Amino acid sequence: MTEQDRQLQHDAAGLPDAAAVEKVVAQVLDEARRAGASAAEAGVNMDLGLSVTVRLGEVETLEYHRDRGLGVTVYFGRRKGSASSSDLSPQAIRETVAAACDIARYTSEDSCAGLAPAERMARETPDLDLYHPWDIDADRAIELARICEDAARGQDPRISNSEGATLASHAGLRVYGNSHGFIGGYPSSRHSISCSVIAEQDGQMQRDYWYTVARAREDLEPPEAVGRTAAERTLRRLGARKLSTRQAPVLFSAELAGGLFRSFVSAIRGGNLYRRSSFLLDCLGQPVFPDFVHIHEQPHLPRALGSAPFDSEGVATAPRDLVRDGILQGYVLDSYSACKLGMETTGNAGGVHNLSIDPTAGDQAALLRQMSSGLLVTELMGQGVNIVTGDYSRGAAGFWVEDGELQYPVEEITVAGNLRDMFRDLVAIGSDIDTRGSIRTGSVLLAPLTLAGD
Template sequence: MAADYDIFDELARVKESVAKALDSAKKHGATSAEVSMSKQTGLSVSTRSREVETIEFNHDGALGISVYCGHRKGSSSTSDLSESAIESAVTAAISIAKHTSEDPFNGLADSELMATEIPDLDLYHPGSLEPQYAIDLALETEAAALDYSDAITYCDGASYNSHQGLRVYGNSHGLIAGYPSSRHSLSCVTIAEHEGEMERDYEYSVSRYPDRIDAPKYIGEQASKNTLARLGAKKLDTMTVPVVISSQLSAGFIGHLVSAIGGGSLYRKASFLLDKKGEQIFPDWLSIEEKPHLKGYLASTPFDHEGLATKDLTVIDQGTLASYLITSYAGRKLNMAPTGHAGGTHTWFVNHTVESQAALLKQMGTGLLVTDLMGSSVNIITGDYSRGAAGYWVENGVIQYPVHEITIAGNLQDLYKNIVAISDDADLRKSTLCGSILLEEMKVAGN
């Protein structure tokens, strides 16, 4: 199947369709317009109980069109790229724009901010789309998980996904740019039972490169190890103790910052970091750098969803909030320059202070290592944070036993300032690369 699909021919065809849509918008009287399309071809296979459960192929995508008639905006889409279908979609968007209210902040981003060079970020590495190849990987993963220990009572599924696609963006400033990309993953979920209580855990691997995902044997066995380590979990009494948030979760913990400094939250005055730019919100040793042009990384991109050129950015400078994350619409409302974050953030690097999680646990001494979070009660307006959690109780820097059915809580304004240390074990499967985080203390609610 992969041999019959030339991504670069497809990229050229989509660029032509985008150009036709822009020409049509101009012909029908739009003041300005932007057109984007993401298209994907891929295969997903899952197995359960050593049998194939699902095989899914996909080949989809739609052309999204937004036109501006003055400050009025209309949008439509079409998956049919024929000239007549594109023409119909454009006229539909024009009609919608004429019936919407004016918004003085609507419009394209400024032309001088558009990407002018599209670097090759090494994002495209297609893999096999043959079903049998994917089936073999999933079955091998599941077998490794089930054969690891008799205590593993059930495998809740193994899955392999391989997708390749493209993204094209164009607007009436004259920009039409695009690039291909790929993504491959292998995962496994296992269940074990101990004294009438069941525990489950998982393992997964993801990469732009098909030959860089972890081996099926490793994924299966690690999923089982993770599950077995949770057996015999105990509850804790309610207390206030130091807490380590594992590197598998730290990206999400830091990720609440993204919502709080995003333009949408700021102009709605719905952020605990409103008017905090230039103020210290983390310890003075902590910095966060965004690097969108690293080759092969999962969150790398040459331009954002408005066509703005992406560039390196210091988000946190020695504990100080150095930048908000602003789209052109939010920028007009806030009287700020856009930062190239339409569509989200790019690769973030959070610096570390110790070399390993083991060193971090030793520094903590006695406290809680959190390895799983459930549910979500995070108020970005106030910073109040409360999550169901599970993990391990630690004494003298050594894990003693697993714990579950607890809740950790605090306020992000305090928690961010009270980060004590970060280890050098960032999870490369995430877009925010941050090691395990040691917090001075958190409220732990248990018995």
């Protein structure tokens, strides 16, 4: 084993030293330079984790993973080639770079191929408190997953079956560098507990779930609470009915509302815009939401799941508005799509960073009272979203609401509309913000949509 291999070995306590991984990235870039590349970029990922699933009290799966990988892209002028390897030895580095160079020599020129601008590289890496490894062994992970499932199964005799409880713990280190002289990286962690159970009553069966996820284990909900919530959500769906076809206001619960804004992000993503395959083409500077809507990125929130000091091209991230006073202020661009559009990168190579939708109203209960009569959606099915036209049609389940109170569960219905109209006619955004992802929003109340049922 070489000295480099020893430095890169995972140990029981966590990840390799970032400086050792930076040396590997520097070696890749040096090799690309020797091979004649006019520019190059490389990334090394080091990951380790544990995942365990318990079902009906028995261990169903137990997985450890310890992975590492190298990706390199070289440029010969405007010709581009990429290659990857899981072997980080000097010989493998030379072979991987050579493979990327061979590919580049056969590709066509692309006027937008190249690195992100040198002046946009991150000058410093702020500590965003993203790395909190969990020193948990398999026995303890199994115990916690079992506690979670037991809490769900013991909640009510109508809980008749289980799809299991899962505990997962992950730690990773990514280092990126390019021939501008930029090399940077940082470790991160992600831990989660989830549970899904099945309830039965009068011959009808229903399932639901709950989960918690965080950078640090102390920020997770207790496993008992996750299990109880999963059971409560499942039990309240018993006795579900169908609805007749109608027009009615719709309230998306917070955990589903993020999907609406993911569709918004897709519509203003550079790749869809330069291909002219978005229903929000040429809307920059135009109102796309009501004037009370504020959507912005907060990439430097400590411990947040979407936080990052720089994007996957090394471009420094910064807070910015995407929508202010309902007006579209900016797109979601990496350097390639920005070039295609004649614009500048927005630091979004790899996605958005803590896209935050400011609340305009109270919690979900307050929004139910504001809606008075309509549908609360708690589950969506299918992929019926057309980003080109904005047409939206998805299977749904939830609760019918009268006088601001849940009346009965409903299922086997379809919620349909057009995203352009849904965004423009948005009524309110709740304060019950779901922070379990890169999009942070509360429940969203929409003007009447078509509910297709019996």
